[in-house]
Amino acid sequence: MIRRLLAALALIALAGPAAAHKASDAYVTLRVAGAEISARLDIALRDLDRDLDLDANADDRLSWREVRTRWSDIAALARAGLVPIADGAACTPATPGNTAGAEAPPVLATHSDGRYAVVRLSWRCAAAVQRLDADYRLFARTDPTHRGIVRYARKDGPLQLVVLGPGAGPVRLHLPGLPAVATPVVPDTATAMAAATPQTLAASPAFAPAQATHATQAGASSGLAAFGGFVREGVHHILIGYDHILFLLSLLLPSVWQRRCEADHATGRMRTRWAPATDGRRAFAGVLKVVTAFTLAHSITLALSVFDVVDPPSRWIESTIAGSVVLAALNNVWPLIAEARWKLTFAFGLVHGFGFASALKDAGLAQGDLVSPLLGFNLGVEIGQLCIVGLVLPLAWSSRATRAYRGAFAGGSMAIAGIAALWLVQRAFDLSLIAG
Amino acid sequence: MARTAALLRGLSLATLVGWSAAGSPSSPAAGTVDAGLAIPARDDEIVEQLPAHVGDAGQRRAARAAERAQRAQLQAHPDELGLALQAARDALARGRRHGDPRELGAVQAVLAPWWKLAQPPPEVRLMRATVHQSQHEFQAALVDLDALLALPALTLPVRAQAELTRAGVQQVLGHLAEAEAGCRRLAGAAFIALGDGARRNALACLAELASLQGRDTAAAAALARLANAPSADAPGDAPGWLQLMRAELAQRRGDPAAGPLFVAALQSEPDVYTLCAYADWLLDAGRPREVLALLAGHEAADPVLLRIALAERAAYGARDARMLRDTRLLGERFDAALLRGDRSHGREQSRYELDLRRDPAAALRLAQANWRVQHEPADAVALVRAAHAAGRDAAADDVWRFLRETGGRDARLAAGGAAAAAFLPAPTAARWGLSMNGSAS
Numbered sequence: 001m002i003r004r005l006l007a008a009l010a011l012i013a014l015a016g017p018a019a020a021h022k023a024s025d026a027y028v029t030l031r032v033a034g035a036e037i038s039a040r041l042d043i044a045l046r047d048l049d050r051d052l053d054l055d056a057n058a059d060d061r062l063s064w065r066e067v068r069t070r071w072s073d074i075a076a077l078a079r080a081g082l083v084p085i086a087d088g089a090a091c092t093p094a095t096p097g098n099t100a101g102a103e104a105p106p107v108l109a110t111h112s113d114g115r116y117a118v119v120r121l122s123w124r125c126a127a128a129v130q131r132l133d134a135d136y137r138l139f140a141r142t143d144p145t146h147r148g149i150v151r152y153a154r155k156d157g158p159l160q161l162v163v164l165g166p167g168a169g170p171v172r173l174h175l176p177g178l179p180a181v182a183t184p185v186v187p188d189t190a191t192a193m194a195a196a197t198p199q200t201l202a203a204s205p206a207f208a209p210a211q212a213t214h215a216t217q218a219g220a221s222s223g224l225a226a227f228g229g230f231v232r233e234g235v236h237h238i239l240i241g242y243d244h245i246l247f248l249l250s251l252l253l254p255s256v257w258q259r260r261c262e263a264d265h266a267t268g269r270m271r272t273r274w275a276p277a278t279d280g281r282r283a284f285a286g287v288l289k290v291v292t293a294f295t296l297a298h299s300i301t302l303a304l305s306v307f308d309v310v311d312p313p314s315r316w317i318e319s320t321i322a323g324s325v326v327l328a329a330l331n332n333v334w335p336l337i338a339e340a341r342w343k344l345t346f347a348f349g350l351v352h353g354f355g356f357a358s359a360l361k362d363a364g365l366a367q368g369d370l371v372s373p374l375l376g377f378n379l380g381v382e383i384g385q386l387c388i389v390g391l392v393l394p395l396a397w398s399s400r401a402t403r404a405y406r407g408a409f410a411g412g413s414m415a416i417a418g419i420a421a422l423w424l425v426q427r428a429f430d431l432s433l434i435a436g
Numbered sequence: 437m438a439r440t441a442a443l444l445r446g447l448s449l450a451t452l453v454g455w456s457a458a459g460s461p462s463s464p465a466a467g468t469v470d471a472g473l474a475i476p477a478r479d480d481e482i483v484e485q486l487p488a489h490v491g492d493a494g495q496r497r498a499a500r501a502a503e504r505a506q507r508a509q510l511q512a513h514p515d516e517l518g519l520a521l522q523a524a525r526d527a528l529a530r531g532r533r534h535g536d537p538r539e540l541g542a543v544q545a546v547l548a549p550w551w552k553l554a555q556p557p558p559e560v561r562l563m564r565a566t567v568h569q570s571q572h573e574f575q576a577a578l579v580d581l582d583a584l585l586a587l588p589a590l591t592l593p594v595r596a597q598a599e600l601t602r603a604g605v606q607q608v609l610g611h612l613a614e615a616e617a618g619c620r621r622l623a624g625a626a627f628i629a630l631g632d633g634a635r636r637n638a639l640a641c642l643a644e645l646a647s648l649q650g651r652d653t654a655a656a657a658a659l660a661r662l663a664n665a666p667s668a669d670a671p672g673d674a675p676g677w678l679q680l681m682r683a684e685l686a687q688r689r690g691d692p693a694a695g696p697l698f699v700a701a702l703q704s705e706p707d708v709y710t711l712c713a714y715a716d717w718l719l720d721a722g723r724p725r726e727v728l729a730l731l732a733g734h735e736a737a738d739p740v741l742l743r744i745a746l747a748e749r750a751a752y753g754a755r756d757a758r759m760l761r762d763t764r765l766l767g768e769r770f771d772a773a774l775l776r777g778d779r780s781h782g783r784e785q786s787r788y789e790l791d792l793r794r795d796p797a798a799a800l801r802l803a804q805a806n807w808r809v810q811h812e813p814a815d816a817v818a819l820v821r822a823a824h825a826a827g828r829d830a831a832a833d834d835v836w837r838f839l840r841e842t843g844g845r846d847a848r849l850a851a852g853g854a855a856a857a858a859f860l861p862a863p864t865a866a867r868w869g870l871s872m873n874g875s876a877s
Binding site for chain 2: 058059061142
């Protein structure tokens with residue numbers, strides 16, 4: 001590609017990077033309460049190192065000591081980087097920086113491209129803030145492409161978004177509840193666009209994080225929507241989780257049958273074999289026991305895992321889940337536990353719960369407000385599970401006496417065992433044999 | 437459903453807990469920390485990996501000291517053009533090595549006294565065009581380059597560089613004839629004083645453009661000759677960029693020789709672009725595990741992270757926890773780019789939607805938007821694959837028209853359609869398979 005073709009001239013070092021790293025952003029949350037303004041700034045350590053030379057021992061790595069001991073410089077840089085102007089007048093810094101041991105200790109946050117220093121600032125203004133402008137100057141002298149992604153609100157109101165370029169002068173932040181008067185003073189097109197049209201951004205999928213934030217911080221109705229999202233996620237998770245479905249199927253298939261002793265005419269000895277169940281109520285009770293056992297067991301481990309009480313390695317869990325499906329299916333063909341299948345179900349249900357937890361955790365929901373996602377997700381799993389039961393059971397019951405069902409039972413169980421055995425191998429040895 | 441996916445993605449640790457939910461600025465009691473934030477337990481815990489300097493500990497220390505000295509000097513004399521230009525060149529070189537767009541900001545910062553001038557010094561103007569080009573602001577780059585080339589008194593090196601950069605921009609935009617004309621001027625007698633290296637660039641540029649217009653056999657031979665010809669300016673092996681060009685051409689021709697050529701290119705220029713180019717070839721060749729080995733340690737760059745996630749998916753399956761984590765991180769980075777109004781990631785983001793999130797409709801929208809701006813071979817591949825996966829082959833008609841007009845060919849376009857058809861997933865998996873589920877589904 002020609003655009004990289006500059007080496008031999010050594011005039012310009014070469015074409016610059018095409019879209020590569022995430023660019024430099026700082027994340028700012030700013031709230032106004034009466035005459036008080038408070039803000040939290042998340043600033044990338046990488047950016048701070050460039051301006052403040054944090055890497056004291058020049059080993060291209062930042063240790064916590066190197067960051068922590070420079071915290072007052074970091075706080076001062078942040079303080080100088082964001083200047084609120086209330087009704088045309090500057091406000092007074094309300095805390096003398098954030099030094100170690102003071103009210104807000106040095107803290108880090110993790111964003112998608114690395115660690116950020118979290119600095120908290122506050123100001124006291126002359127009177128209750130009516131009009132607010134923000135003069136954003138962070139890294140104006142070292143990286144004009146830096147942006148401050150600012151979410152702001154009055155007190156607990158919904159957060160609004162504005163993207164500020166450094167060194168552009170004061171930009172009006174339109175606080176809700178007050179008439180929007182002036183148009184923001186904006187430097188360049190990108191900033192102007194973002195500043196002038198927060199609603200367009202709100203409509204884009206990229207703004208989902210902020211919407212989600214509103215859901216947890218404001219209104220109960222949006223909280224309900226988020227809860228609904230977790231429920232749907234739980235349903236979805238079990239419906240696309242073939243291993244859970246096959247496990248349930250393996251346990252449900254024999255529930256419409258019962259073990260019966262009868263004489264083997266060839267040998268003259270007694271033996272037990274499967275026969276269609278006659279007592280519908282008893283069969284249903286069996287199903288109920290199995291489903292309840294599974295629910296109880298996986299709820300226990302799901303909660304334990306989400307609250308970080310136990311955290312077994314996922315490869316073991318995944319392999320054991322596959323193993324549980326193998327055993328459940330084989331148990332149909334060569335029954336070891338025929339009648340008290342709920343015990344088997346409970347034991348393995350514990351393992352499946354860990355599996356659900358890793359799904360929930362991978363969605364990043366396992367921190368912060370744990371209870372609502374956990375309940376919603378679990379509820380969804382139960383709903384999905386009941387759907388499967390509701391679908392399979394009537395079919396199985398009505399066809400339990402047919403040869404077809406007997407064939408499907410044996411063949412299906414063997415097939416399930418086979419598939420699950422493959423999963424077991426590939427999960428245990430990290431191979432890629434089949435989907436799932 | 438896609439909306440819920442977005443919602444859930446938005447609720448991820450970094451965005452929700454790490455920032456906003458904990459973002460209530462009321463100070464926590466001393467010693468307590470909001471959920472998602474961390475106070476490292478030990479002083480010697482490494483909390484961030486900075487872009488690595490080259491060499492052993494002593495050399496790295498020296499390089500860092502030199503950077504500090506340069507910054508200090510610049511702060512004392514911000515108006516000294518020579519100093520600023522050298523700092524800008526160094527920043528661009530670092531940016532290219534690490535693929536970090538911050539360095540483009542650094543260039544802009546050191547050139548600030550001249551940056552907004554209507555008629556900045558030619559070297560600054562050239563640098564400004566390079567930065568704009570890197571930020572995919574191609575029209576702005578062309579304005580500066582055209583203005584430069586219209587200057588009667590321009591030093592030969594600056595003129596040569598401007599021609600070459602302009603040809604590069606025109607090629608990206610799909611104006612192949614324009615680009616070729618520029619390279620032909622560069623290969624002409626006017627630039628002979630610049631020596632062998634410049635001439636080699638011009639000839640390689642011509643060969644590349646020939647290859648994009650259907651004359652790929654001749655082009656491959658020409659590039660091979662250039663690579664094997666001894667050069668007074670650059671003794672030793674052929675430069676990495678030349679091997680990279682040969683590798684990419686071989687890739688477009690479906691020639692397995694591409695592999696060793698990528699390796700040769702990497703040996704002399706192990707930068708992010710070359711790494712990703714080789715990774716793509718390995719992925720197409722079904723060798724994802726080699727991709728993971730190749731890219732380990734370079735995860736900070738978004739294109740690298742994309743290839744790692746693709747390789748993890750190919751190697752470990754659609755529910756691998758690492759792949760899901762990397763996919764989520766990528767999503768967050770794309771979201772952050774969109775927030776700041778940066779839409780230059782279209783090609784990569786389309787691939788992310790298609791191959792990781794399995795959302796062909798979203799992939800198609802992105803690939804179409806990208807194709808409206810850029811017409812490189814990889815842009816064509818992105819659009820054809822996305823259109824096919826979305827069941828809307830006609831959406832890629834413009835690609836085929838462009839290739840008919842220019843005479844371009846690409847083996848990946850034949851194979852890519854088939855591959856897209858093969859993996860096109862069931863609708864549920866398409867929407868849900870990745871964005872959130874853990875390894876366990």
